[in-house]
């Protein structure tokens with residue numbers, strides 16, 4: 001049975017069973033008040049049908065209350081809820097700011113978005129090497145790697161990609177809380193996915209970088225031979241090839257690195273310079289980075 005019909009049937013059956021109990025109660029009270037069996041049965045007999053109908057309508061109306069309004073209601077009544085025992089991470093005995101002081105720099109997320117083959121992994125690897133060499137706490141979270149572990153249960157449907165991005169964003173947030181410069185390398189094809197990541201990580205720590213290369217160029221590079229497979233129909237839902245899985249160009253990235261016009265080293269240098277403007281440093285040796 002279709003889920004919606006099932007829920008309607010459940011509301012109806014609940015209405016009937018509840019009314020049977022309620023009607024016995026009404027009959028009893030009506031008899032005590034009127035002392036008249038016929039009147040009591042008449043009241044109970046009419047009431048059983050009107051109340052079933054009202055219960056059904058009431059239940060269906062509640063089922064229409066959207067998640068958005070339900071969450072608002074929960075917020076309004078939150079004062080009535082028992083407080084949970086979760087300790088805010090700022091209150092831990094070792095907190096983010098202490099870790100950042102120890103690292104001599106602040107944490108942030110550098111989120112690289114772009115087509116498969118655009119250059120995300122290449123840039124992330126050289127950037128990590130450079131930052132690590134200069135003494136920064138840095139970690140790459142790469143789509144391919146995560147998909148062989150934490151996200152091994154996920155495919156490439158819209159829903160799975162969203163979950164992939166949600167989990168990765170949560171993980172990146174944990175790394176930032178540990179004071180790390182966290183480089184995420186994920187296609188992240190839709191604006192809504194990037195927005196989700198930004199919401200989870202927090203606007204202040206989230207820096208979206210667009211690794212830009214045209215579909216034609218990525219297909220020409222075809223680093224892993226996946227484009228050829230997708231064209232042959234051996235991979236469904238391939239980003240940029242499947243009509244349902246387009247790549248939406250980011251509208252508010254903080255930096256665009258065009259890997260067709262700029263070589264790897266220059267891209268890494270530009271990103272390294274950008275990080276210097278967003279992550280505050282103290283006490284680290286000056287870098288001698290050369291293009």
Ligand SMILES: Nc1ncnc2c1ncn2[C@@H]1O[C@H](COP(=O)(O)OS(=O)(=O)O)[C@@H](OP(=O)(O)O)[C@H]1O
Pocket residue numbers: 115116117120121143144147156160161162164165185186187188189224226235236237238239
């Ligand atoms: N159908 C399909 N579409 C796109 N990509 C595919 C697909 N199947 C496998 N691959 C390989 O998976 C890598 C992309 O995974 P991501 O986690 O970055 O994708 S997403 O952000 O969830 O859209 C991607 O890695 P990169 O080339 O490094 O981007 C591909 O190697």
Ligand SMILES: Nc1ncnc2c1ncn2[C@@H]1O[C@H](COP(=O)(O)OP(=O)(O)O)[C@@H](O)[C@H]1O
Pocket residue numbers: 114115116117118119120121122123185221223258259260262263264265267
């Ligand atoms: N400026 C550039 N930045 C990054 N990669 C580049 C650049 N120019 C050419 N490439 C090449 O493009 C390919 C990008 O592959 P990869 O880094 O795996 O992409 P992605 O992780 O986005 O799928 C590599 O073969 C890399 O050598």
